[in-house]
Amino acid sequence: MGLITVVLCGAMLLFGTADFPGWGDPQSPASSHVSPYYIEKSIPQTSVPNIVTAVLADYRGYDTMFETTVIFTAGIACFFLLRIQRKEPEIRYYRHIPTGITLRVEKGAKLPEDSKVFERIDTLYTPHDLIIKTTARLVIPFLLIFALYVITHGHYGPGGGFQGGVILGAAIILFAISYDLRSASRKLSERAAALLSAAGVFIYAGTGAFCLLLASNFLDYGALASILGVDPVTARSHGILIVEIGVGATVMAVMVWIYYNLSSRGKHDEGL
Amino acid sequence: MDDILFILISKYNYWGYIILMMVGLYAMIIKKNLVKKIIGMSIMQTAIIFFYVSIGVKKNATIPIITRGHNNAADIVRAADYINPLPHVLMLTAIVVAVATLGVALALAIKVYRHYDTLEEDEIHDFLKNQAK
Amino acid sequence: MIWQLDFIILTLVIISGIAAISIRDLLSAAALFGAYSFMMCLLWAIMGAVDVAFTEASVGAGISTVLFVAAVFRTTRRSKD
Numbered sequence: 001m002g003l004i005t006v007v008l009c010g011a012m013l014l015f016g017t018a019d020f021p022g023w024g025d026p027q028s029p030a031s032s033h034v035s036p037y038y039i040e041k042s043i044p045q046t047s048v049p050n051i052v053t054a055v056l057a058d059y060r061g062y063d064t065m066f067e068t069t070v071i072f073t074a075g076i077a078c079f080f081l082l083r084i085q086r087k088e089p090e091i092r093y094y095r096h097i098p099t100g101i102t103l104r105v106e107k108g109a110k111l112p113e114d115s116k117v118f119e120r121i122d123t124l125y126t127p128h129d130l131i132i133k134t135t136a137r138l139v140i141p142f143l144l145i146f147a148l149y150v151i152t153h154g155h156y157g158p159g160g161g162f163q164g165g166v167i168l169g170a171a172i173i174l175f176a177i178s179y180d181l182r183s184a185s186r187k188l189s190e191r192a193a194a195l196l197s198a199a200g201v202f203i204y205a206g207t208g209a210f211c212l213l214l215a216s217n218f219l220d221y222g223a224l225a226s227i228l229g230v231d232p233v234t235a236r237s238h239g240i241l242i243v244e245i246g247v248g249a250t251v252m253a254v255m256v257w258i259y260y261n262l263s264s265r266g267k268h269d270e271g272l
Numbered sequence: 273m274d275d276i277l278f279i280l281i282s283k284y285n286y287w288g289y290i291i292l293m294m295v296g297l298y299a300m301i302i303k304k305n306l307v308k309k310i311i312g313m314s315i316m317q318t319a320i321i322f323f324y325v326s327i328g329v330k331k332n333a334t335i336p337i338i339t340r341g342h343n344n345a346a347d348i349v350r351a352a353d354y355i356n357p358l359p360h361v362l363m364l365t366a367i368v369v370a371v372a373t374l375g376v377a378l379a380l381a382i383k384v385y386r387h388y389d390t391l392e393e394d395e396i397h398d399f400l401k402n403q404a405k
Numbered sequence: 406m407i408w409q410l411d412f413i414i415l416t417l418v419i420i421s422g423i424a425a426i427s428i429r430d431l432l433s434a435a436a437l438f439g440a441y442s443f444m445m446c447l448l449w450a451i452m453g454a455v456d457v458a459f460t461e462a463s464v465g466a467g468i469s470t471v472l473f474v475a476a477v478f479r480t481t482r483r484s485k486d
Contacts, residue, residue, distance in 0.1 A: 002302040010294040017286040035358045040350075043338055051336040051357040052364070052456045060361060067365045074372035081379045157337065158455040162368055166463040173471060251368070255468055258375040262382065263475040288415045292422055299426040305484040307431050307477065311438055314469070315422050318445050318461075325454045335453045355453045363457050371464050378476040385480040392485050 046236045048155045056160065057240040061219045064243075065204050068250050072201050075254035079194075082261045136178035143171040151248045155237065161244035165251030172252075173259050181263065190260055193253045200250025207242055285326040292319035304393045306381045310374065317370040321363045328356035336360070411451055418444045431477045431484055439470035 038055050048054040056064055151164030176184035208219040216223030221239025222232035230238070296319055299312025336357040381391065388396050421444060425437035442465030450458040 002298065005301070006294050006298045009297065010290055013290045013293075014287070017283060017290070020283065020286060035356045038357060039336070039354050049338045050456075051338065051354070052360045055357055055361045056364060063365060067368060070369055071372050074376050077376050078379045081376070081383055158459045160456070162364065163456075163459050163463050166460075166468060170463065170467045170471075173468075177471075254372075258379075258472065259475065262375070262378060262472055263479070284412070284415075288419065291419055295419070295422050295426065303426065304486055305431075307473075307480075308426055308434070308484065308486075311425055311434060311473075314438065315425070315441070318442070318465070321457070321461075322445065322448065325449055325452055325457055328454075329452050333453070335455050337455075360454050360457050363454075364460055367457070367460050367464055371469055374469055375472060378472055382476055382479055391480055 045233065046240070047233050048237055048240060050155055050157065050160075052158075053154045053160045053240065053244075057243050058221065058236055061208070061243065064247065065208065065219070068201050068204055068247050071254050072197050072250055075194075075197055075257045078258045078261050132178045136174055140171050140175055143167060143174070147171065151244060152241065154244055155240070161247030162251055164244075165248035166255060168248065168252040169255030169259075172256050176259065176263075181260070185260070188256060190257065193257045193260070197250045197253035197257065200246045200248070200253065203246030203249070204243055207239065207246070211239075286323075289319055289323040289326070292316075292322065295319075306384065306391045306393065310377050310381065313377070314370065314374060317366070317373075321366055321370075324359040324363050324366075328359040330355055407451070411448070414444060414448050414451065418448060429484055429486070431482050432474065435470060435473035435477055438473060439466050442466045442469060 038059065039051060042048060042051045042054045046054050046058055048058075147164045147167035149164075150159040150167060151161060154160030154164070172184065172188055175187070207221075211220050211223045212218050214223040214226065221236040223235075224239050225232045225235035228235055228238055293316055296312045296314075296316030299315065300309050303309055303312065330352065333353055333355050336354045338354070384396070385391055388399055390396060390399075418441065421437055421441040425434050425441055428434050428437065442461065446458045446462040446466065449461065
């Protein structure tokens with residue numbers, strides 16, 4: 001029954017494509033009204049060669065601000081759905097190192113964190129894997145540097161705030177997968193991720209409001225020329241850079257936060 | 273006959289988009305497992321993004337990044353030389369919204385599993401019906 | 406824009422999309438979804454949308470697949486259809 005619905009819907013859509021312009025037509029209605037203006041005026045007005053970044057962060061900056069808010073809301077929604085506060089008396093697993101793989105189960109009390117003889121392991125214990133840990137340790141610094149390169153070079157090549165932020169988040173998730181979730185939580189705790197995501201949205205909206213304070217329109221970066229001391233065209237380019245940094249920070253923090261909540265079912269004590 | 277063949281060859285991106293969207297719609301309606309439905313939703317989202325990107329293609333045009341000559345002023349930039357950048361901008365927003373929706377949908381699936389101990393839609397339905405009696 | 410390459414990758418996209426929803430093991434479905442996402446990224450790179458392809462490569466084939474595997478790991482792996 002559902003198959004008939006799907007086939008019927010597909011047939012109606014196919015019938016509707018008879019009126020569409022052919023593929024690759026330069027005179028099609030999608031390419032004739034606003035976009036020649038963006039292509040021709042991008043360098044004289046903003047001096048940014050990557051047209052997509054210029055349109056995304058400057059000409060259509062209002063949309064991007066609300067998109068950043070949408071990502072932040074998704075992080076908050078995931079947090080509220082899954083997070084459980086831990087009740088203290090529960091079973092913890094420890095492993096006695098000198099005598100090999102001796103597993104011990106205790107209830108309630110816990111052993112000291114930095115004892116040299118016992119280490120804490122997860123419920124589904126995977127053994128210490130040297131290859132994955134060493135490879136991840138070698139790759140992660142290069143991933144972080146590449147992500148920062150992508151964020152700051154969004155003006156001259158493909159890239160920008162979103163792509164760099166996602167790669168930053170992916171580097172931290174790689175660290176959380178190859179080691180365990182608790183050591184990743186020590187490096188970037190949940191509270192730091194939440195605060196960082198809010199700070200990203202604040203940077204974006206704050207730049208717009210700052211332009212309001214300088215007697216210009218909201219998100220009109222040309223007004224920053226008096227603060228930065230350059231002509232208005234370069235000021236727009238710098239305004240785009242500041243805004244991309246805010247977007248990258250929010251995206252990174254929300255990706256890490258969603259991973260923390262999903263992979264530990266909300267309890268934040270054991271991961272993949 | 274020649275006309276139909278011409279339509280088939282010159283517009284095959286629309287055909288690809290319609291087939292993909294129908295695959296996604298089929299998965300969302302017919303399949304009973306929740307994770308399969310979420311995969312179908314994601315397939316539908318990427319199919320729509322494919323449609324929008326394929327609208328902006330122009331023949332013999334290059335990617336929308338302006339490279340400068342040796343002097344610092346750019347040469348005359350003709351709009352017919354570069355691909356339409358406007359659908360790319362809209363689709364960047366769409367991709368990021370898609371991944372945010374995916375995160376929330378998977379969180380909901382985990383919560384459903386925690387409550388009912390199953391991910392199949394008909395078992396959850398029977399459970400709710402028995403609970404209502 | 407070479408149309409032969411376009412056609413081949415479009416066929417691969419449709420095949421991996423159909424396979425991702427009809428396989429029974431959920432972990433394999435997540436892996437096939439990662440392959441589908443990467444093929445879409447190649448398709449958009451051929452059409453000239455380099456920014457969109459970059460975003461889809463990092464988001465779809467990176468974060469999205471990891472989130473799926475994390476969710477499947479925390480729930481069950483079998484599915485009835």
